[in-house]
Amino acid sequence: xxxxxxxxxxxxxxxxxxxxxxxxxxxxxxxxxxxxxxxxxxxxxxxxxxxxxxxxxxxxxxxxxxxxxxxxxxxxxxxxxxxxxxxxxxxxxxxxxxxxxxxxxxxxxxxxxxxxxxxxxxxxxxxxxxxxxxxxxxxxxxxxxxxxxxxxxxxxxxxxxxxxxxxxxxxxxxxxxxxxxxxxxxxxxxxxxxxxxxxxxxxxxxxxxxxxxxxxxxxxxxxxxxxxxxxxxxxxxxxxxxxxxxxxxxxxxxxxxxx
Amino acid sequence: xxxxxxxxxxxxxxxxxxxxxxxxxxxxxxxxxxxxxxxxxxxxxxxxxxxxxxxxxxxxxxxxxxxxxxxxxxxxxxxxxxxxxxxxxxxxxxxxxxxxxxxxxxxxxxxxxxxxxxxxxxxxxxxxxxxxxxxxxxxxxxxxxxxxxxxxxxxxxxxxxxxxxxxxxxxxxxxxxxxxxxxxxxxxxxxxxxxxxxxxxxxxxxxxxxxxxxxxxxxxxxxxxxxxxxxxxxxxxxxxxxxxxxxxxxxxx
Numbered sequence: 001x002x003x004x005x006x007x008x009x010x011x012x013x014x015x016x017x018x019x020x021x022x023x024x025x026x027x028x029x030x031x032x033x034x035x036x037x038x039x040x041x042x043x044x045x046x047x048x049x050x051x052x053x054x055x056x057x058x059x060x061x062x063x064x065x066x067x068x069x070x071x072x073x074x075x076x077x078x079x080x081x082x083x084x085x086x087x088x089x090x091x092x093x094x095x096x097x098x099x100x101x102x103x104x105x106x107x108x109x110x111x112x113x114x115x116x117x118x119x120x121x122x123x124x125x126x127x128x129x130x131x132x133x134x135x136x137x138x139x140x141x142x143x144x145x146x147x148x149x150x151x152x153x154x155x156x157x158x159x160x161x162x163x164x165x166x167x168x169x170x171x172x173x174x175x176x177x178x179x180x181x182x183x184x185x186x187x188x189x190x191x192x193x194x195x196x197x198x199x200x201x202x203x204x205x206x207x208x209x210x211x212x213x214x215x216x217x218x219x220x221x222x223x224x225x226x227x228x229x230x231x232x233x234x235x236x237x238x239x240x241x242x243x244x245x246x247x248x249x250x251x252x253x254x255x256x257x258x259x
Numbered sequence: 260x261x262x263x264x265x266x267x268x269x270x271x272x273x274x275x276x277x278x279x280x281x282x283x284x285x286x287x288x289x290x291x292x293x294x295x296x297x298x299x300x301x302x303x304x305x306x307x308x309x310x311x312x313x314x315x316x317x318x319x320x321x322x323x324x325x326x327x328x329x330x331x332x333x334x335x336x337x338x339x340x341x342x343x344x345x346x347x348x349x350x351x352x353x354x355x356x357x358x359x360x361x362x363x364x365x366x367x368x369x370x371x372x373x374x375x376x377x378x379x380x381x382x383x384x385x386x387x388x389x390x391x392x393x394x395x396x397x398x399x400x401x402x403x404x405x406x407x408x409x410x411x412x413x414x415x416x417x418x419x420x421x422x423x424x425x426x427x428x429x430x431x432x433x434x435x436x437x438x439x440x441x442x443x444x445x446x447x448x449x450x451x452x453x454x455x456x457x458x459x460x461x462x463x464x465x466x467x468x469x470x471x472x473x474x475x476x477x478x479x480x481x482x483x484x485x486x487x488x489x490x491x492x493x494x495x496x497x498x499x500x501x502x503x504x505x506x507x508x509x510x511x512x
Contacts, residue, residue: 056354058510078268082356092347096288097281108277109355111269 006033009159009190010055015064017050017214024050026214027064032159037181037191039205039222041198043253047214048194049089052163055192056086069158082110085157085189087148089164093136099123099147100132103154110155126150126180142173149177153184160184162193166200178204198246202226208245212253268356278357278365285339286369292335293373300327300381304388320385321472322445324405325465327377329440332412334433336370337419341429344420349509359509367417371409378405393476400475407492408468414496415464417503424508440465467491 010032017025025047032038042048053059055066057077066073073080093102100119107114114122123132126146131139139147145165152160162181166174181191181204195201201208202222210218210225218225222245229235230243235251286293300323307319343349352362382401386393393401419436423429440463446452447460448469460466467488474485 058350058353078356078358081354082268084354086354088347088351088354090347092351094281094285094343094348095346096285101281101284105277105281106355108273108280109269109352109357111267111273111356113273 006035008032009034009036009069010192011067012051012055013065013067015051015054015066016062017047017054017059018062024214025054025061028211028214028216029064030209030216030219032190032192034158034190035185035188036206037185037193037204039201039208040192040194040211041201041208041249042194042211046212046253048211049163050214051211052161052192052194056084056161057081082155083158085152085155085160087145087152087160087162087165089167095135095137097135098133099128099136099139102136102147103151106151107154112155122150122154123147141168142170142176145169145173145177146180149180153189156187157189159190159192162191164194164196166195166197174200198244198249202245210249210252217252218248271358271361274357274361275365278361279369282365282369283372286373289335289339292331296327296331296335296373297377297380299330300324300377301384304381304385308388315473315477316385316389316391317473317476318448318469320382320389320391320476321469322448323385324378324381324401324472325408325444325468326441327381328374328405328408328468329412329437329465331374331377332370332409333416333419333440334437336366336413337416337433338426338430340366340416340420341423341426344424344509345426345511347511350511353509367413370413371406374409374413375402375405378402378409391476397475401472404468404471404475407471407489411464411468411492411495411499414499414503417507418499419503421503421506421508444469461487462491464492464495 008031012031013029015025015028016023028047028051030038040048040051050059054061055068055073057073057080060074068080069083071080071083097105100116100123103119103122104114104116107119120129120132123129126149128139128143128147128150131143136144136147149162149165152162160181165181166177169177178200181193185191193205205222207219207221208225209216218229220228225248226243226245229248229251232248232251235243235247238250239247303323303326304320307322349362353359378401382393382398385391415436416433419433420429423432443460443463444465447456447463448466450457461470461484470484470488471492474481
């Protein structure tokens with residue numbers, strides 16, 4: 001099946017989110033197909049996390065809609081959440097529970113009554129068989145990310161939402177995480193991720209959306225975006241040698257530091 | 260095969276079972292808090308047993324029970340909820356297909372059961388310390404009053420986490436509130452601050468509950484104060500639960 005024939009898993013249409021007088025997301029639209037890895041890129045405060053929050057059902061939009069697998073989030077929020085796998089920017093689980101107990105809790109919340117053997121197998125799959133009695137906070141950064149991803153995919157979601165999944169990871173842990181994300185895609189899942197690493201986005205994403213001030217600045221496959229903006233004077237001004245996705249990103253969103 | 264790909268909304272029974280199991284485990288692992296919630300009421304019973312002039316057994320056991328319920332339901336519950344909210348635990352739960360009412364109902368149910376267990380232990384220790392035997396009916400009534408008291412203090416705890424967002428502030432305000440409630444209720448109920456204050460105290464959450472416990476342990480003492488106490492408790496539940504539900508925010512910031 002070629003890309004054009006793949007069914008749409010996620011559709012964001014004319015999304016608007018305001019915080020008081022400030023518009024965080026301003027008419028954003030994009031869609032993701034089955035099996036696609038999609039990167040939502042933008043500087044700090046661009047509206048990435050707010051957009052994810054709406055898709056995750058944590059925030060209601062002021063206008064616009066989000067449709068997942070044909071179901072609109074506002075009409076059937078719980079049914080939509082059952083199709084999502086979510087890894088938040090800062091995952092937090094009850095500090096008194098062991099990771100085995102957490103895995104069992106989240107399996108139950110997704111409607112899976114997994115026996116202990118299967119829970120342990122899942123933990124062994126992500127190399128945490130020795131850590132089953134530890135609480136989440138006692139795991140290393142890489143182990144925490146692996147565990148969070150395992151919990152997020154415990155129910156084989158249609159779409160996986162990852163908010164800066166590789167932030168703070170060493171290269172080995174990052175590589176392992178990408179292998180697992182790739183594995184999830186091979187099983188038919190789609191992935192929507194945010195990242196500040198343009199090299200990563202260029203390497204792993206099928207398509208990316210660059211947003212700033214809540215608006216879509218550019219959308220397409222990384223190589224197409226590079227080709228499309230290669231001659232843009234704003235991109236030329238920041239490029240050193242061959243134009244990269246990072247040059248396109250900085251050219252379109254500016255060099256000023258955002259807090 | 261037990262493993263399936265979850266697509267529809269999970270059955271609420273499985274959701275609640277999973278939440279209750281996890282919340283009960285969290286509570287059982289918080290041994291320090293559990294011991295404190297039980298140790299102080301028992302200490303009250305031991306200390307008040309020495310002099311024999313601090314009040315009738317009904318009042319003293321009622322005071323110990325009220326203290327236990329207040330510290331566990333108000334302080335324990337509100338601090339745990341505020342801490343988990345700030346840490347993002349609720350945020351993580353809310354991205355699952357779990358209704359928010361189930362998340363909170365599970366926490367309240369586990370806390371309520373823990374409070375009732377503490378109450379039963381305090382009742383038994385109280386009857387031993389004060390050489391009093393209670394009929395099954397009295398135990399049952401005390402259980403009902405404990406349930407009422409736990410709901411009152413959980414409602415106050417819910418209002419606290421509804422109105423105050425920061426976990427450190429919840430801790431500080433909760434402790435100040437705890438002292439104020441204990442002082443007005445206990446000192447007022449003893450009558451050492453005068454009749455006017457005693458009358459006022461009978462309408463406070465702690466005072467109303469001490470009156471109810473005292474009356475249950477000595478049924479002849481049932482009167483207007485106790486009827487007022489029940490009215491006050493129901494009023495507190497409606498008002499504070501209303502505030503706690505209306506203004507509660509799930510997100511960490």
